Amino acid sequence: MSGDPVSGVANVLPADAWAILSDDRTSQLIDVRTTAEWGFVGVPDLSGLGRDPLFIEWSAFPDMSTNPRFVADVQDALSGQWPETLLFICRSGVRSRYAAEAVAEALVPTGAATRCINVAEGFEGDLDLDNHRGRLNGWKARGLAWRQS
Numbered sequence: 001m002s003g004d005p006v007s008g009v010a011n012v013l014p015a016d017a018w019a020i021l022s023d024d025r026t027s028q029l030i031d032v033r034t035t036a037e038w039g040f041v042g043v044p045d046l047s048g049l050g051r052d053p054l055f056i057e058w059s060a061f062p063d064m065s066t067n068p069r070f071v072a073d074v075q076d077a078l079s080g081q082w083p084e085t086l087l088f089i090c091r092s093g094v095r096s097r098y099a100a101e102a103v104a105e106a107l108v109p110t111g112a113a114t115r116c117i118n119v120a121e122g123f124e125g126d127l128d129l130d131n132h133r134g135r136l137n138g139w140k141a142r143g144l145a146w147r148q149s
Contacts, residue, residue, distance in 0.1 A: 008104050008116070009097065009100045009101050009104050009116050009117065009118055010115065010116075010117045010118070011093070011097075011117070011118045011119075011120040012087075012117055012118075012119060012120065013119075013120055013121060013142075014119055014120075014121055014137075014138060014139040014142045014144055015142055015144065017029070017087050017089070017117070017119045017139075018144050020085060020087060020117070021046065021049055021087065022049060024084065024085055026083040026084055026085070027083055027084065027085035027086070027087060028053075028054060028078070028083050028085070028086050028087070029044060029046060029053040029054070029087045029088075029089060029119075030053065030054045030055075030056055030074060030077075030086060030087065030088050030089070030099070031043060031044060031053045031054070031055050031056075031089050031090070031123070032056060032057065032058035032070075032088055032089065032090050032095055032096050032099040033057070033058075033089075033090050033091055033095070033123065034057055034059070034060065034061040035055075035057065035061070036061045037061075037091060037123075038055060038149050039149055041091075041123065041124060041134075042123075042140070042146045042147060042148045042149065043055070043123075043146060043147060043148075043149045044089065044123065044139055044144065044145065044146055045145040045146050045147040046145070047145075048145055053089075054074070054077045054078075056070065056073045056074055056077060057070075058070055058090065058095045058096070058098065058099045059095060070099060070102060070103075071102055071103055071106045074086075074103055082107065082110075082112045082114040083114060084113065084114060084115065085114065085115045085117060086100070086103060086114055086115070086116050086117065087117045087118075087119055088100040088103075088116065088117070088118055088119065089119040089122055089123055089139065090122050090123065091122045091123055091124045091133065092121065092122040092124060092125060092126060092133070092138070093118060093119060093120045093121055093122040094122075096118050096119060096122060097118045100116040100117065100118045101116070103116050104116040119139070121137045121138045121139070121142075122138050122139065123138055123139045123140060123146075124138045124139075124140060124141075125137035125138025125139075125140070125141050126138070
């Protein structure tokens with residue numbers, strides 16, 4: 001696990017994220033992609049672990065404006081109970097990094113001991129030589145459980 005000493009947000013590969021979710025029953029995966037992405041591309045399937053990810057948009061399609069209530073939406077979805085570990089995932093690991101940093105920053109004054117971790121590579125991963133995602137790396141390409149929503 002690599003981390004940024006300034007933001008305190010670590011990066012893990014998708015398989016490591018799965019391992020954290022498997023080993024730590026209180027950890028929570030937050031998918032920050034758009035509703036359109038969830039519907040058309042699919043979502044991580046955590047049913048084998050007996051739970052579901054949270055789905056909270058970091059930015060909204062089509063203009064991709066940042067959700068001004070993102071941190072509040074996360075807090076509401078967690079009923080104000082911050083777990084020990086939050087993992088954030090998006091398409092390629094960029095938006096989820098921003099989302100993880102926003103939550104980590106918001107938690108500083110509360111003293112909550114929640115680790116915010118970005119899933120590097122994201123759900124679909126990087127573009128391949130044909131400019132397609134989902135083949136080179138990422139949650140799906142690494143063979144982790146997913147489903148069409």
